[in-house]
């Protein structure tokens with residue numbers, strides 16, 4: 013069985029590419045050490061291999077069931093999550109004063125990557141709970157934190173995010189769930205929420221639902237949405253549990269993948285109103301949610317990367333062990349068949365996967381590192397800049413891995429031939445699991461509108477400027493290396509095309525041609541992502557060059573040569589796709605946008 | 613009861629070991645290293661004894677290079693109380709380790725020393741037995757169960773015919789076998805606490821132990837590759853083949 017991820021690559025990205033050790037110099041992370049980081053990743057790896065991976069196929073084949081009373085999930089999921097809690101992971105990111113471990117986001121995300129690579133749907137519960145806890149920690153009152161958050165940090169309460177409704181998914185401004193103020197200061201919540209992950213189970217003592225609802229009389233649209241804490245079981249002021257709240261499970265959704273993460277249709281207030289506690293101020297719900305989005309979306313991108321990465325390693329293992337056919341230039345039938353990794357087309361499938369998954373890992377952890385930099389930056393102007401950069405990159409971090417690591421999963425199946433299409437091998441499951449990622453947390457299409465409609469123009473384009481500044485540094489350094497200068501030039505030209513296409517599109521939008529300007533926003537996002545990924549690959553190749561020049565040998569030399577090869581592949585085969593797409597987009601073509609629905 | 617647990621830094625059990633090109637040993641450069649799995653079991657057992665109120669303090673000791681400190685840190689993160697690092701870059705053989713451990717035991721006066729039955733790098737299976745002989749303490753090797761019984765220790769041993777339980781006087785040396793327990797994961801809070809736990813830095817000279825190897829490695833080679841098997845049709849053919857191979861007379 014292959015490893016679920018590459019420790020060597022994670023180490024390379026964390027320490028050689030992102031200087032995670034540099035965080036130790038900040039006051040916030042001074043208590044930590046590289047040794048402690050490694051031990052945490054070691055514990056993550058062991059638990060992932062011992063407790064998460066072994067039931068990944070089983071929970072896929074035995075999805076959660078609801079008999080009208082109770083949800084049943086195979087016991088291995090709870091066992092894994094119990095061990096996760098006992099090891100202290102739920103509190104990893106929270107400050108010491110709150111009973112947490114004050115771990116850098118970079119390391120916590122790297123740990124999440126490991127668990128995701130082993131079993132993404134069991135790992136999902138922790139991610140959801142963290143998202144809910146983050147909201148309460150950032151915007152909840154002290155009383156709410158005392159009552160709910162501490163038990164979430166301990167891992168005894170899980171959490172959910174209740175945004176979507178049957179009639180309102182992408183368009184959250186159209187939600188209907190209602191909140192009516194009560195005399196005791198609480199709100200009575202009524203309505204239905206669709207797609208709620210982790211919405212009902214008894215693997216935790218309680219479930220804290222973070223519910224988006226509209227207070228009676230609130231303004232229409234997104235500006236009228238408020239955020240509420242709605243516990244499944246009421247929590248008394250002393251933290252002990254009371255009676256059940258008016259939240260009912262109406263049914264389960266039966267999904268293509270991510271099957272271990274129970275997905276629910278929840279009904280609030282069938283008996284008059286579920287008790288809800290307003291978080292922060294009224295009508296600020298969506299704004300609060302968006303402030304938490306960056307981190308949650310790094311988690312989605314990284315989850316997609318976990319699946320792509322582990323699929324890559326599984327297909328690599330298979331390609332080395334499967335003899336089939338003979339080389340095209342040596343077809344003597346009396347010679348033994350060669351392992352398929354010898355075939356050019358399999359090498360191409362491997363190279364494409366490698367360039368996607370290793371690049372995506374760098375992208376996601378880079379974003380995580382930005383979150384840490386923002387949290388530790390003492391200079392307000394620098395901090396503002398990094399916030400802009402993170403805001404700009406967030407749709408890429410969410411969407412690029414979701415699209416291209418899913419593509420990697422498709423290629424991993426291809427490497428397996430017919431065997432990959434069976435349930436005897438896990439690669440088809442990775443594909444099905446990963447297929448969720450372009451859909452939830454803002455669909456691929458919505459992310460396209462976000463980057464082109466909002467992000468590239470915010471602060472007068474300052475974010476794009478900052479990104480180009482950082483890219484230029486790499487380009488300049490790479491130009492000085494004989495082996496990389498052609499790649500540096502290719503990236504420089506691609507950045508030029510990206511900038512000019514962006515100007516053309518935004519210019520058209522300003523002149524009122526909004527429909528055509530944003531018609532290909534999703535393709536724009538993909539191309540933007542490819543240019544960013546080319547930058548990450550150039551950075552990796554530069555570092556590899558440096559290591560080789562310093563005499564890396566043996567396995568190390570092969571590792572760095574692999575980085576250079578993947579960079580070359582990406583520059584020659586992938587980046588041109590983006591450049592050509594950007595050229596097309598700049599033509600403001602309306603083939604799709606002007607199509608009358610009647611023609612389909 | 614104070615418990616002493618020696619731990620060794622070895623090639624990680626997941627790594628495919630490769631022989632060095634010059635056949636002088638196995639490749640250690642850039643290879644993932646971790647705590648010998650049997651030592652993890654020993655540390656776990658000591659922690660369980662402490663949790664049960666039987667042990668009062670757990671001291672972990674390692675003999676090895678600077679990086680062996682990480683191995684101590686791992687033991688501390690599991691729950692050991694403090695560490696002793698006997699630093700050396702030399703190749704150490706079981707006898708030298710046993711001598712150092714004897715000296716450490718002289719200073720620390722533990723009532724129990726739990727040694728892994730063997731280290732997965734050289735598979736010697738000697739240190740615990742040598743240590744017991746040097747100290748003149750009773751030994752309970754290949755333990756699958758350890759229980760304090762008044763001022764004695766009941767040790768269940770895995771032997772060829774099944775299980776054997778013996779009663780040892782204390783102080784004693786126990787060597788741990790695979791089924792003794794399942795080691796815990798180092799939790800995040802304990803990893804953080806471990807950073808503050810003390811590690812004493814020592815050298816072999818502090819204990820006046822001469823590390824000079826008594827054995828000389830001639831050469832190290834990969835195990836021969838397994839030959840493909842053949843299928844035989846009948847029992848008679850099998851017997852014939854076995855005779856042919858000189859396996860039976």
Ligand SMILES: Cc1cc2nc3c(=O)[nH]c(=O)nc-3n(C[C@H](O)[C@H](O)[C@H](O)COP(=O)(O)OP(=O)(O)OC[C@H]3O[C@@H](n4cnc5c(N)ncnc54)[C@H](O)[C@@H]3O)c2cc1C
Pocket residue numbers: 172173174175176178179180181182183206207208209210267270275448451452453454455456457458
């Ligand atoms: C397994 C799973 C788990 C989920 N977990 C949760 C959860 O825990 N909590 C939660 O609140 N939600 C959850 N969701 C819901 C998820 O976020 C929504 O499915 C998603 O936002 C899309 O909404 P929708 O399904 O209603 O699709 P729609 O919004 O109807 O979209 C259908 C298609 O139309 C496109 N589209 C919609 N509007 C536009 C537009 N303005 N411009 C261009 N294209 C558009 C979309 O991109 C999409 O391709 C989950 C969904 C799934 C499948």
